Amino acid sequence: MNSAMGSKLSLDPAVVRRARRLAERAGAPVVQLARTHTTVSIERATLRLAGVSGADDEGVPWVNRLVDTVAAQVGLEHGVALPVWDVMRSQRFGDLTELAAEAKAGRVGFRLPTGSSAAAARAAARRDVGAGIRQLDGQRRERERRVSQLSEPSRPWVYLIVATGDIYEDIVQAQAAAREGADVVAVIRSTGQSLLDYVPHGATREGFAGTYATQENFRLMREALDEVSQELGRYIRLTNYASGLCMPEIAVLAGLERLDMMLNDSMYGILFRDINPLRTFTDQRFARQVHARAGIVINTGEDNYLTTSDAVEAAHTVTVSQLINEYLAKEAGLEDWQIGLGHAFEIDPDTPDSFRLELAHALLSRELFPDAPLKWMPPTRHMTGDIFHGYLLNGFFNLAGALTGQSILLVGMMTEAAVTPWLSDRDLALRNVKYVLNAAGRLHEDLRPAPDGFIATRARTVLSEAVDLLERICDDSLLTAIAQGTFGLMRRPAEGGKGREGTVTRADGYFNPAVDVLEENDAIQAGGPHAPGSAHQLSP
Template identity: 75%
Template sequence: MSPRRPALLELDPAVVRRARSLARTAGKPVVDLARAHTTVSVERATLRLAGLTGADHEGTPWVNHLVDAVRAEVGLEHGVTTPVWDALRRDAAPDLLTLARKASSGGVSFRLPERGELTRARRAARTAVARGVRTMDRQRVARERMVRTVGDAPRTPWIYLIVATGDIHEDIPQAQAAAQAGADVIAVIRSTGQSLLDFVPEGPTREGYAGTYATQENFRLMRAALDTTGRELGRYVRLTNYASGLCMPEIAVLAGLERLDMMLNDSMYGILFRDINPIRTFVDQRFSRQVHARAGIIINTGEDNYLTTADAVEAAHTVTVSQLLNEYFAKEAGLEDWQLGLGHAFEIDPSVPESFRLELAHALLARQLFPDAPLKWMPPTKHMTGDVFRGYLLDGFFNLVGAMTGQGILLVGMMTEAVVTPWLSDRDLALQNVRYVMDAAGGLTEDFHPPRDGLVQTRARQVLSEAVDLLDRIVSDTAVPDARYPQPLLAAIADGTFGAMKRPAAKGKGLDGVVVKADGYDNPATTLLEEGATR
């Protein structure tokens, strides 16, 4: 997808360069921290690439059993794969699944092999994990082939619509109907609370809460259904889910194996809004983004959420700061510009004078700062009151800003916002709203030229300046609230800089799943994913 190029704001190139330089300065210590750690979910994701699937009769996945058993006996400091493939080479079990089953009942002994046995175990592990990476490679090729042969969405922005009944078998016909009504991207919202589960459920699921569980089988079923619909419509229909929470790396792997096209994957969302430990999040995020880079998946970031807990005018610069950090973390992990669905939102209180012009300035600033990224433009939610007529008008304003500023991914706003599974008639009206605005005003990017010192130009420059000031304060702050984690960005997160949420680095869910790597740590998945990645 080639983003549209709207009229340029007159931003100082030196200020833009400084913003990116400061984001890199703030982000690099966190990347170094991530590279020095692993997590239980990274190790489980590696076993999933090697083909380990399934769960016991209570629903606990075999990857959890195997990683827990290795950790209890020899630790994870050297990675899970070396002791696992050493055990397989010693004939502890004929295959990975049997080994996991035996390990769950204490029937296997693990060790850290040495010398030649170490080399052979690691070679065998790399061979097994490489098969999963090759499957992701084939799925990426299959996507590219389908886009060429079936056809692609005929225009930008891609129209992004949510489906979430809780029952995958109900989601499928609703998703197909949405595609037939004009949606280009189908997002299956996860069941409430899944991000806090430290395991990935197995199989097709028929009961969720305000969403449907993310499982490999649910991914497979929905992907197959949308492929069928895409062939009927003559355009490839993209599928989105969530690579976030305590199982971020594993869900990213499952998405790559089952050919999902987009994944929600924000650098700080889980920290701020789910109270997941910051170290756990940044380690898991880096691995998951390496997977997305290899699989050709577009990430969607979650800056829109900041504006649901902070004022959309006063905190506008924090959105820009987060976008710059997300860009740095993504590119460091190997993602390219076309994969950066950086998020922002239409969330200014409509009673604020000139609210539409301010929204226009913010959206145009994001578009110019990231000209080759698709960007994900989010509809109004915070100030939707239940007045459906007012809500429909606000959604029309939102769509118009998207048209004027060339956004790449447009999430359909519903007049019955906050109803996760709306009436189909409401969804159809929302799609009609998008179609009307895009058909009538989609070319405004060619005509819209904000005056040099008008409100739009001035506001955009102000937000960028405030973003640079905030980044400068972050990297210059010498206060260290926790000597174990002196990274300035972690200190800023602990102080409530983003989304007004204070999240200390030594607290939060999932901290017990973080492990410091030992000298000689080996993970064939990381090695394979980093081969050819840009830095």
């Protein structure tokens, strides 16, 4: 992607290699925890791959009803697959949704089968979950077909948010944004949905500062963007959020409905939603394995740290998080072209040399991760409600993105911190982006900071501070660092937070056909490089 840019900061390759080795050491213990645990959401996601959908008359999804009943009768230590497909095979229900309804009514008794019964249940589960995996593969191929049929937008991709709360109004805004130049449309999620331990069902017309993430809303928006893609002759990408207590399920639904990007950060839910760390890391690994299989690009959330911490003092924590996010993503099977690491233009504009500092931090991210589709986030913390100052600040943000060769440029709104932006605000913001990119879009080819000048020296200082912090994390553990408020000043103890009760240690003999296939996918990914966008034809 940008690996041909060449080094502009004179970074020491040995220091960069050390930083990555330390990030692996810091992240490996939480990977081991994730490998030895399951969660209610992972088990529900597995059932969704097998075709369970819909909700009862109280609005509770059938996957929740089914997993809760299995957990109450036999526990989740061995996974839901053996008990569920044992009953499906022996009692011959029409489908899993019918089984869920009977389980809710108390008319089904689950057991943990053994011997030939267990073998038969495993085979049936692999068949049905494998059908869902093939749907992920099919949607990946369909994305590739459409991208090759239409034109691929040039970088940086212009990324714009819609957030009306009403999916049908979101569609109007999304299509208008695409016509005005947006390459990626993000449907921001309803406030608080990340704390719901279920995925709402159906199309929704009411949300809180956003629109609920549901399978039907995903389908409707994907259909609308496919329509406008054909009209414009370029593929418009769709983004949502795979985070919170239902991260694995939303990842599966995104793959089934051909979303292209998902916000999926390793620590965001822990830090900013107070979700239990073990639950988060366990759910996140499965979700990222799904994203890897489905060809989805993830966006991480390092920009959020700079809304609570000083963007200069805490710059090295962003770098540390990026390195840990990269390790956890690759361990889960994601390739460089799928790892959209985050960073942001959040330095106080009154700080002397603030723009030079922004360039140093942005260039450091670009050079550390040359083949990653970095997501550059606009100013929010220092937007004051003065729309003229905000418009100027967003122009500087766009210029920094052009100068440093960013991959994904989120559109900054001049009305940030004042009102919920109208379509007219989005139109003006897109004009700002288009002017800067038209005038200076290739300026990164000419930017060559002096080797011992302010920008290069600052970047090397941040990297050195990041290495020092990673060494301390390796000594004390990542969970301890999170508990001590290292990232974003948020203190989150390992045993605290929401959702801990939904996390279970896997027993010997734990069986999950989705996990088996996704682990196989990881092994193949680790065996050698794949071209960006290539589909991996694995037989589930």
